[in-house]
Amino acid sequence: MTTTADPEATTRPLRRPASVGGLDILSLLVVLLVLTPVGGLVYFAVQGSGDLWPHLLRNVIPTALWTSLLLLAGVGVMVAAIGVGAAWLIAGYVFPGRRILEWALLLPLSVPTYILAYAYLDVMHPVGPVQTALRALFGLDSPQDLWFPEIRSLGGAIFLLGFVLYPYVYLPARALFMMQSPTVIEVARTLGSGPARTFLTVALPLARPAIAVGTSLALMEALNDIGASEFLGVRTLTVAIYTTWVTRSSIEGAAQIALLMLIVVFALVVVERIGRRHQRFVGRGGRQHQAAPVHLAGGRAALACLACVAPVAIGFMVPTAYLVVEAARRIRAFGLPADLGTWVANSVTSALAATLVAVAVGLVVAYTARFSRARWSGALVRLSGIGYTVPGTVLAVGLLIPMTSLDNAVDGAARSLLGLSTGLLLTGSGAALVLAYVVRFLAISSGGIEAGLAKISPSLDSAARCLGAGHVRLLGRIHAPMLRPAITAAALLVFVDCMKELPITLLLRPFNFETLATHVYGEAARGTYEDGAVAALMIVIVGLAPIILLARTSFRGGDRGPG
Amino acid sequence: MSASTFRSAAVAVLLGLTPAVAAAAEEVNVYTSREPALIQPLLEVFTKETGITVNTIFIKDGLAQRVEAEGANSPADILSVVDYGNLIEFVDRGLTQPVKQEELDAAIPASLRDKDGHWFALSMRARVIYASKDRVTETALTYEDLADPKWKGKVCIRSGQHPYNTSLIAAMIAKDGPEAAKAWLEGVKANLARKAGGGDRDVARDILAGICDIGIANSYYVGLMRSGAGGEEQKTWGEAIKVIMPTFKDGAGSHVNVSGIAMAKNAPNRENALKLLDFMVSDEAQKLYAEANYEYPVKAGAPVDPIVADFGALKIDPLPLTEVAAHRKDASLLVDEVGFDN
Numbered sequence: 001m002t003t004t005a006d007p008e009a010t011t012r013p014l015r016r017p018a019s020v021g022g023l024d025i026l027s028l029l030v031v032l033l034v035l036t037p038v039g040g041l042v043y044f045a046v047q048g049s050g051d052l053w054p055h056l057l058r059n060v061i062p063t064a065l066w067t068s069l070l071l072l073a074g075v076g077v078m079v080a081a082i083g084v085g086a087a088w089l090i091a092g093y094v095f096p097g098r099r100i101l102e103w104a105l106l107l108p109l110s111v112p113t114y115i116l117a118y119a120y121l122d123v124m125h126p127v128g129p130v131q132t133a134l135r136a137l138f139g140l141d142s143p144q145d146l147w148f149p150e151i152r153s154l155g156g157a158i159f160l161l162g163f164v165l166y167p168y169v170y171l172p173a174r175a176l177f178m179m180q181s182p183t184v185i186e187v188a189r190t191l192g193s194g195p196a197r198t199f200l201t202v203a204l205p206l207a208r209p210a211i212a213v214g215t216s217l218a219l220m221e222a223l224n225d226i227g228a229s230e231f232l233g234v235r236t237l238t239v240a241i242y243t244t245w246v247t248r249s250s251i252e253g254a255a256q257i258a259l260l261m262l263i264v265v266f267a268l269v270v271v272e273r274i275g276r277r278h279q280r281f282v283g284r285g286g287r288q289h290q291a292a293p294v295h296l297a298g299g300r301a302a303l304a305c306l307a308c309v310a311p312v313a314i315g316f317m318v319p320t321a322y323l324v325v326e327a328a329r330r331i332r333a334f335g336l337p338a339d340l341g342t343w344v345a346n347s348v349t350s351a352l353a354a355t356l357v358a359v360a361v362g363l364v365v366a367y368t369a370r371f372s373r374a375r376w377s378g379a380l381v382r383l384s385g386i387g388y389t390v391p392g393t394v395l396a397v398g399l400l401i402p403m404t405s406l407d408n409a410v411d412g413a414a415r416s417l418l419g420l421s422t423g424l425l426l427t428g429s430g431a432a433l434v435l436a437y438v439v440r441f442l443a444i445s446s447g448g449i450e451a452g453l454a455k456i457s458p459s460l461d462s463a464a465r466c467l468g469a470g471h472v473r474l475l476g477r478i479h480a481p482m483l484r485p486a487i488t489a490a491a492l493l494v495f496v497d498c499m500k501e502l503p504i505t506l507l508l509r510p511f512n513f514e515t516l517a518t519h520v521y522g523e524a525a526r527g528t529y530e531d532g533a534v535a536a537l538m539i540v541i542v543g544l545a546p547i548i549l550l551a552r553t554s555f556r557g558g559d560r561g562p563g
Numbered sequence: 564m565s566a567s568t569f570r571s572a573a574v575a576v577l578l579g580l581t582p583a584v585a586a587a588a589e590e591v592n593v594y595t596s597r598e599p600a601l602i603q604p605l606l607e608v609f610t611k612e613t614g615i616t617v618n619t620i621f622i623k624d625g626l627a628q629r630v631e632a633e634g635a636n637s638p639a640d641i642l643s644v645v646d647y648g649n650l651i652e653f654v655d656r657g658l659t660q661p662v663k664q665e666e667l668d669a670a671i672p673a674s675l676r677d678k679d680g681h682w683f684a685l686s687m688r689a690r691v692i693y694a695s696k697d698r699v700t701e702t703a704l705t706y707e708d709l710a711d712p713k714w715k716g717k718v719c720i721r722s723g724q725h726p727y728n729t730s731l732i733a734a735m736i737a738k739d740g741p742e743a744a745k746a747w748l749e750g751v752k753a754n755l756a757r758k759a760g761g762g763d764r765d766v767a768r769d770i771l772a773g774i775c776d777i778g779i780a781n782s783y784y785v786g787l788m789r790s791g792a793g794g795e796e797q798k799t800w801g802e803a804i805k806v807i808m809p810t811f812k813d814g815a816g817s818h819v820n821v822s823g824i825a826m827a828k829n830a831p832n833r834e835n836a837l838k839l840l841d842f843m844v845s846d847e848a849q850k851l852y853a854e855a856n857y858e859y860p861v862k863a864g865a866p867v868d869p870i871v872a873d874f875g876a877l878k879i880d881p882l883p884l885t886e887v888a889a890h891r892k893d894a895s896l897l898v899d900e901v902g903f904d905n
Contacts, residue, residue, distance in 0.1 A: 059899040121761075126772035127799075143773045152760055233722070233760025235904055243724045246624055247895045249652050329794065397625050404632040411636055424636050427629075507625040511592065511618040511638070514599070522598045522621055526787070526856070530794040531600070 023471075027368040027380050030361055034386050034439055037398030038262070041255045041390075044397070048252030052244065056257070064240040068223060070154060071161075071236060075222040078162025080215050082311050083169025084207070088199055089308055091177035094293050095301040101308040103551030106171065108164045108315030109493070110543030112500040114227025115520070115536050116164050117157075118529065119319040121231065124151045157234045161222045163315040168221075169214035171489070171550075172451065176210040177203060179455065195294070209454075212272055213447055217388070220443070223265070224391040227502065237261050238391045251397065258394045265389040269382060320540055326533035337534055339514065344538060347515040350430055350505075351498035354437035358494045359487060361438060362445030366453050371471070381450060385443035393503035395440055400507070403432050433508045437498045444497065445490040452486020453479070485553050492550040496543045516542070590616040591835040595643040596626050597822055601855045602643065608851065609842050615835050630658050630827060639827040640836035646726045647884045648891055650682040650823045659825040662840065670844035670862045674883055675821060684821035685843055686858035689782040689877055690731050691817065692807040693766050698776045699805070706731065707812045709779065710750025718754040719766045719775035723903035724895060727763070727781060731818050732894035734880065734887045738811055741893065748901045759904050764788060764800065771803035781820075782806070782877075786857025786870045806874040816880035822858070 089095070090102050122128055126143035140146050150156065184206070188198045204211075229236050237257065245254035296304055337343075362384075369381045387395055407424040414422045426432040456479060464474050502517045509518070516535045523532030595602060599621045606617040622629060627649070630639050642653055653659050654677065661680040668676075675684035692704055709718055721728065735744040752759075756775035763780035767788060770776065787793050788801030808817050824843060830836050842848050844862055853860035857868050859877055898904065 055896055055899065059896075059902070063902075063905055125768065126774060127768060150757070152758060230722075231761070233758045233904070242624070243895070247724045247726060247729055248892055249648070251628055326794075393624055397628050400625070400628055400632040404634065404636075408634055408636055421636075424633060424638070427633065428638065503624070506621070506623050507629060509620060511620050513620070518621065521623070522600060525623070526598045526601060528600070528787070528793050 023364070023368055024372055026364045027372065027377070030364055030368075031376075031380055031383060033361070033435070034383055034442060036402045037390065037395050037436075037439060038259075038386060040398035040401040041259055041262075041394065043401050044251050044255035045259055048250065048256055050256070052248070052250060052253040053256075056240075056244075056253075060240050061237075061257075064235055064237045067154060067234060068236045068238075071158060071222060071229075071234065072219050074154075074158030075161045075165065076215055076219055078158060079166040079169045079218040080211060082162065082166040083171075083214060084173045084204070084211055086166070086308050086311060087170050087174035087177055088203065089304050091174055092195075092293055093296050093304055095296045095304040097305050097309070101305070101312065102174075103548060104312045104316075105308060106167045106547050106551055107312060107544070109167045109496055109547055110500075110540045111164055111316060111319050112227070112502070112517070112536075112539060113161060113164055113221070113225050114231065114502065114524075115323070115539070116160055116315075116319050117228035117231040118524070119322040120151055120156075120160055123318065123322055124148070152231075152233045154234050157229060157232045160228060160232075161218075161225065163311055165218035165221055166311060166315070168218040169211055172210035172214045173207055176207045210451065213451060216269065216272065217444065217447070220265070220385075220388045223261075224389075226391060226393065241391060241394060245393075245397075254394065255398075258390055258398075262386070262389055266382075266386075269385070269389075273382070320537075323533050323537040323540065326530050327537045330530045330534055337519075337531070339519075340534065340538065343514050343516045343519050343535060344542060346513055347499055347517065347539070348542065350433055350437070350515065351495050353430070353434045354441070354498045355491050355495045357434060358438045358441055358445040359449075359491050361442055362449045362490060363487075365442070365446035366449040367475075369450060370453055381446065384446045387439035388441070388443035391503070392440060392501065393507070396436055396504040396507040399432065399436050399439065400427070403427050403435070427508065428510060430510055430513065433505065433510075436504045436508050437494075437501065440501070440504060441494045441497050444493050448490030448493065449483065449486055452483050452490075455486075456482050488553040489550055492546040492553075495546050499539055499543055588616060589614060589835065590618055591640050591832045591839050592638045593617060593619045593641045593643055593839075594626055594630065594639045594827075595619055595621055595641075596623050596649070597621075597643050597645055602852070604855065605843075605848055605851045608847070609839060612842070613835075613838055615838065617839070627652055627656055627658060631656055635829050637827060637829050638831060640830040640832045641839060642825045642827055643822075644824075645820070645822040646730070647682075647684070647821050647823065648726055648730065648888060650677070650684075650821075650825060651885065651888050653825050654681045658828055660828045660830070662826045662837065664837065664841060666841045667844055670849075672861065672863075674881070675861050676823075682823050682825040683840070683844075684823040684861050685849075686822045686853050686856070686860055687819045687877075687879070688821075688858050689808065689817045689819050689879075690727060690779060691782045691785075691874070692809045693770060693778050693780050693785075693804040694807055695770045695776045696803060696805050702807065704807050704809050705812045706735070706779070706809050706818070707747060708809075709754065709777070710747045712750075712754070714754045714777060716754065716756050717776040718751060719756055719769045719778035720751070720759050721761055721763055721765070721780075722759050723748070723898035723901075727820060728779070729891055729894040729898065730820055730887065731779070732897060733890035734811070734818050734882060736890040736893055736897070737882060737887050738813060741897070744894075745897055745901060748897060748903060752901055752903050764793070764797065767800040767804045771800050782859075782871065782874065783857040785874070786868055789870050790857070808875050808877065810878065811880065815882070816878040819859075819877075819879050821861070821884070 086105050090098060090105070124130055126148070131143065131146060131148055135143070135146055138146070184202055185198060188202045193201070223236070224238055226238055226242055229239055241254045241257045241261070244250050244257060365381060365384045368377045390398065403426045404424065407426050407428070410425055411422045414420055426435070460478060461474060464478050469477070500517060502521055505515055505518055506521065509515070516539045519535045520532040520539070523529065599619060606619070609615065610617055626642065626644065630637050630642065633639070642658070644650060659681045663680050667680070667683055671683050675687070676682065694701065723729070723732070732744060732748060735747060757769065763784045766775070766778035766780045767784070770778065785801055785804070785806055788797040791798050810816055824840065826833070826836055826840070843852065846862070846865060849860040849862045849865040853865065854868055857871050859867060859871070
């Protein structure tokens with residue numbers, strides 16, 4: 001691990017001679033793609049008169065901004081504490097259940113926030129099982145005699161989002177703790193540093209990039225969440241955008257707020273990057289030697305176990321158990337929904353297609369950042385995340401205009417040149433949906449691959465170059481094997497996110513194309529939750545396989561400690 | 564656009580997936596924000612009777628934007644939505660075309676369709692009062708009564724920004740003026756037992772739980788709950804409440820909203836779409852359509868589900884929906900101003 005004040009001097013990878021290569025052209029295309037929805041939003045925003053703003057600034061934005069900031073602060077603290085804490089325990093200690101918990105801690109990834117919110121609202125409601133049981137226990141008659149925290153509140157939203165989004169931090173933090181040069185940690189221990197001090201002064205600062213990336217992904221999800229926030233009555237900026245659009249029929253005003261939010265988020269991301277500009281974190285890549293994990297016993301072991309079980313229970317087991325019960329009721333009464341297979345197939349196909357494209361594009365982004373001489377290569381990496389900073393619904397609308405314009409242009413050309421109509425090629429087929437997913441989740445794939453690439457020391461590139469290896473050979477022979485876990489992890493995360501995605505799917509899908517998520521939404525919208533439970537459970541189940549696979553790829557190899 | 568875009572497009576063309584290519588068959592395309600399960604059974608009957616295939620996309624937010632963006636190439640023939648606000652927005656954005664059909668005009672009262680035939684209501688739902696069977700003795704109430712301090716800490720309602728509520732508030736503005744409407748909204752806000760939020764069904768559930776005694780919600784949810792369509796648990800919610808058909812204080816009637824349908828401006832299958840429109844007001848379809856969601860059919864004489872009939876006769880507020888619509892935006896601004904949802 002090197003931390004140098006002047007990164008250019010020692011660790012910057014060798015760059016290609018000054019010429020615009022194929023990589024640069026590809027990345028320009030990527031820039032175009034990710035900026036497409038922003039262009040769409042600008043198109044809407046400039047049509048607005050802005051006459052809503054006095055009202056918004058007086059009555060809406062202050063509350064919404066404050067609520068959003070509190071939500072982000074709360075969720076940020078929660079995901080960082082849970083994610084880093086669990087990762088540190090799993091990486092550094094041996095206690096009962098550790099081997100199962102190591103991968104089980106990822107399971108909340110498969111639960112969409114809107115399903116989580118609904119499940120908890122039902123389970124924790126005064127007439128739900130928990131409060132009913134508590135009343136029976138204490139011999140209380142009326143629900144009003146029992147004090148119980150209100151889940152429909154900002155606190156409730158922070159709690160729920162924290163427990164379902166922490167895996168975004170746990171995954172990279174754990175990987176980093178596992179890969180951290182043991183010498184640093186062992187040196188700290190040898191010098192008499194206790195576990196708490198080693199964690200706070202050595203391990204935590206070194207893990208900062210991973211924690212920052214993971215936390216910002218979780219925060220974007222929290223900021224853009226509409227399902228859970230609306231359900232829990234939390235008036236965030238995203239809800240304000242949504243209200244302006246849907247209730248006041250002003251897509252123009254909504255686009256203006258969305259662009260404002262985008263600028264604020266982007267500024268935050270840039271500030272965070274500048275904050276660690278002068279730090280470089282390069283792992284040695286090898287895993288042959290690892291700081292010996294500490295064996296825990298007795299009360300300490302039980303505490304460590306409990307600390308890791310709680311997030312899994314709250315973020316996964318409770319909502320899943322709820323879905324199983326509801327789905328079982330439905331199946332007992334009516335059997336399996338006849339179209340279930342079609343919904344699964346549609347969900348999986350569209351998610352799979354998007355994942356493949358997202359990984360390919362993510363590779364372009366990550367490699368541009370590493371090798372391009374172009375000045376904008378750094379900007380590209382930051383831009384690639386833009387789709388993640390806009391609410392999904394808004395992103396989908398932003399994409400509508402550019403995509404249909406292209407469709408109509410192609411159609412017009414075909415009509416005049418060939419005398420036939422092509423119709424709407426992108427928006428009429430699933431292509432628009434796949435592209436929208438890619439723009440939405442590119443931050444996950446490019447971020448993951450970039451992080452994986454960063455762990456490969458540039459000295460390897462230099463060595464390969466000196467021995468005459470070209471770009472392709474470097475990628476194929478040196479990077480590919482080392483990058484495989486990072487690519488697999490990124491792909492699986494994108495896949496699971498596409499499976500859960502709702503607003504984009506609703507707006508951009510072709511005719512007669514029902515997915516699991518859209519079906520759940522349709523049933524929830526008319527309140528027949530039991531009918532939706534089977535499909536909701538399927539989202540979780542289909543998400544499980546990639547998550548377990550993710551655990552296997554991420555945790556494979558020499559990084560597994562005893563226990 | 565990236566290379567992948569063109570590849571996907573090329574694949575789409577080769578597979579013949581585009582609507583233009585597929586348009587040769589006898590079909591009609593429906594963009595709907597009404598849930599598929601509510602219209603699918605009906606559309607199946609239509610297909611069986613006419614041999615016309617119905618393609619649907621269930622789109623919630625952005626339906627107007629999608630049709631608008633697709634422009635002249637839009638495959639949409641029929642736009643099906645809930646809330647007259649959406650229907651009027653379609654017309655304002657120039658996404659519809661007028662339809663003149665005797666069957667439609669005969670079946671649908673003039674107040675429930677656009678005067679030039681740009682949209683037609685197919686069913687109605689009333690904004691009613693849910694009240695605790697055990698704790699509320701009143702049997703008749705006005706909307707205005709809910710601002711009475713006697714209900715302090717006893718009222719539940721969903722977000723004031725929800726279209727069902729902005730529509731009711733807009734009617735209040737149209738009738739009593741913005742000042743009175745604001746005072747009413749502040750009074751209801753002061754009476755809330757919990758933060759405004761959740762759905763209409765939560766009003767019933769929270770009444771069962773003893774969190775509140777009274778609230779405003781849509782009529783059809785009672786049917787969905789009591790029939791067991793929403794599951795066994797929801798039956799107990801539905802049984803905990805009684806339905807009061809409220810009027811405004813002028814005594815005119817209950818506030819209703821509609822679900823409705825419009826012919827898209829660039830409908831490629833106009834003839835088939837006309838057949839579908841006619842079918843929708845047939846006795847059979849009106850019955851199926853209203854029953855599926857426990858709504859009131861627009862066609863006189865079409866039967867109402869017994870659960871809904873049990874609420875008592877529906878007396879519709881005669882104020883035209885187009886007049887209420889003019890105040891929708893002000894209603895939404897008022898909700899923010901009062902901080903109703905905070």
